[in-house]
Amino acid sequence: MSEGGDGQRLFVGGEWTEPDGGHYAVVDPATEETVGWAPEASRDQVRAACAAAREALGPWSGTAPEERAAVLGRAAGVIAAHFGPYAELARAETGATAATARAMQVGVGMARFRRYARVEPAEWAIPPQINDAGPMGRAGVMGALAVRQPVGVVACITSYNNPWANPAGKIAPALAMGNTVVVKPAPQDPLSVYRMAEALEEAGVPRGVVNVVSGRSVEVGEAAVESADVDMVSFTGSTAVGRRIGEVCGRSMKRQLMELGGKGAALVFDDADVGSAVAGIGTTFSFYSGQICTAPTRVLAQRGIYDRLVEQLSIYVGRLKVGDPREPDTVVGPVISAAHRERVESYVELGRKEGAVVVAGGERPSYDRGFYVAPTLLADCTNDMRVAREEIFGPVVVVIPFDDEDEGVALADDSDYGLIDYVWSGDVARAFRVARRLRAGGVGVNTVGRNMEAPFGGFRHSGVGRDCGSYALHAYSEVQSIVWPG
Numbered sequence: 001m002s003e004g005g006d007g008q009r010l011f012v013g014g015e016w017t018e019p020d021g022g023h024y025a026v027v028d029p030a031t032e033e034t035v036g037w038a039p040e041a042s043r044d045q046v047r048a049a050c051a052a053a054r055e056a057l058g059p060w061s062g063t064a065p066e067e068r069a070a071v072l073g074r075a076a077g078v079i080a081a082h083f084g085p086y087a088e089l090a091r092a093e094t095g096a097t098a099a100t101a102r103a104m105q106v107g108v109g110m111a112r113f114r115r116y117a118r119v120e121p122a123e124w125a126i127p128p129q130i131n132d133a134g135p136m137g138r139a140g141v142m143g144a145l146a147v148r149q150p151v152g153v154v155a156c157i158t159s160y161n162n163p164w165a166n167p168a169g170k171i172a173p174a175l176a177m178g179n180t181v182v183v184k185p186a187p188q189d190p191l192s193v194y195r196m197a198e199a200l201e202e203a204g205v206p207r208g209v210v211n212v213v214s215g216r217s218v219e220v221g222e223a224a225v226e227s228a229d230v231d232m233v234s235f236t237g238s239t240a241v242g243r244r245i246g247e248v249c250g251r252s253m254k255r256q257l258m259e260l261g262g263k264g265a266a267l268v269f270d271d272a273d274v275g276s277a278v279a280g281i282g283t284t285f286s287f288y289s290g291q292i293c294t295a296p297t298r299v300l301a302q303r304g305i306y307d308r309l310v311e312q313l314s315i316y317v318g319r320l321k322v323g324d325p326r327e328p329d330t331v332v333g334p335v336i337s338a339a340h341r342e343r344v345e346s347y348v349e350l351g352r353k354e355g356a357v358v359v360a361g362g363e364r365p366s367y368d369r370g371f372y373v374a375p376t377l378l379a380d381c382t383n384d385m386r387v388a389r390e391e392i393f394g395p396v397v398v399v400i401p402f403d404d405e406d407e408g409v410a411l412a413d414d415s416d417y418g419l420i421d422y423v424w425s426g427d428v429a430r431a432f433r434v435a436r437r438l439r440a441g442g443v444g445v446n447t448v449g450r451n452m453e454a455p456f457g458g459f460r461h462s463g464v465g466r467d468c469g470s471y472a473l474h475a476y477s478e479v480q481s482i483v484w485p486g
Contacts, residue, residue, distance in 0.1 A: 013207055023037040036191050056206060057150075072203075076110050093192065155182050155230045268309055280296070341373055356379065
């Protein structure tokens with residue numbers, strides 16, 4: 001491992017650099033013990049990272065796509081070689097279960113580097129056009145080519161809920177397209193992102209192509225977003241922060257890719273396989289203690305199966321084991337912090353006051369240490385309740401009844417968000433018809449599974465732009481047209 005292996009130094013211009021702002025403790029949400037010490041960057045150090053990325057941009061974008069792909073492939077190999085320690089660190093600083101840290105955090109992060117080590121065409125021929133003579137040019141056949149060019153320097157601001165998959169999903173396609181990056185990880189769990197930087201350094205990424213700066217102060221992210229050296233901001237996080245970033249980007253016309261909040265609706269029709277719907281909803285809203293934007297936390301149940309669905313969901317929720325994420329049978333570990341636990345619990349209490357019925361959960365698990373929240377099912381909700389409209393980002397699901405297809409779709413779309421919705425129905429034709437009516441960036445039909453090549457992103461306040469698969473390469477590039485007389 002490199003000299004940055006303790007995670008206590010910034011990675012700026014290819015150098016492991018002592019932070020101007022000292023260090024702060026990264027805490028294990030399950031034990032409340034210190035996992036390690038993260039560096040606190042100053043504004044000047046963030047500006048230096050952005051300048052280093054700008055200086056490295058020309059040489060890196062000028063390398064052959066095959067050479068860039070080779071670096072990403074070697075980085076995946078380094079991650080594979082250190083898979084166990086990386087997964088244990090991810091588990092410790094996030095509170096995720098051991099299985100989640102291995103498969104969905106480090107495993108998915110490694111897979112994303114491998115995916116973008118695959119070279120794809122960046123040029124497309126456009127059919128020739130026959131032009132009449134005019135003031136703008138000569139008559140005759142005009143040829144054209146569409147070329148994808150790198151955007152430039154990308155500031156990648158990542159979320160705390162997956163310090164491997166989320167940063168890798170930004171860094172890998174950005175580098176594949178010839179961009180350089182400045183990564184600002186979430187303050188709660190930045191140590192894994194420094195491990196990722198070490199893997200890229202070992203893989204031979206040139207100096208300045210990847211830079212990592214961390215800190216608890218909002219000034220760290222602000223300095224990256226405001227930098228004149230930054231051409232694009234790729235952000236995953238809350239809608240409120242996304243709005244502020246968008247305002248800053250708008251002043252200088254910076255490109256944006258925003259993956260923001262979600263309040264996914266799961267429409268369950270009378271003819272649905274209720275057991276399948278319960279399993280899909282239950283596994284997803286409880287995954288990583290509900291700290292995922294794709295969770296179907298707003299269940300819309302047609303009245304004919306409403307009572308049965310609530311009963312089966314209640315049984316499912318009651319069987320979820322909450323506890324030490326190191327235990328192999330634990331399903332729900334802690335949330336990320338004490339402050340977030342209080343936020344989630346305040347929403348449960350708010351739901352009670354709004355008239356919702358707590359069918360399962362609702363009480364804090366009896367652990368002496370750790371930020372644990374009981375998976376909670378709120379029934380008899382209405383779509384105007386705050387618990388049904390606001391993103392809680394915890395293991396809390398609300399159930400709302402509806403009468404017919406039109407009402408179900410109207411309720412699903414009556415939301416500030418539009419990231420991922422779900423439809424369960426035994427009538428596949430109706431399920432696809434409903435899916436096309438929903439104003440959401442993605443819809444699962446009788447499944448909560450994902451196709452990682454499918455575009456990912458949201459409508460309305462859930463974000464701007466799309467990534468995943470080839471769509472991420474599109475997101476981190478500008479399209480240039482080259483035209484010539486034929």
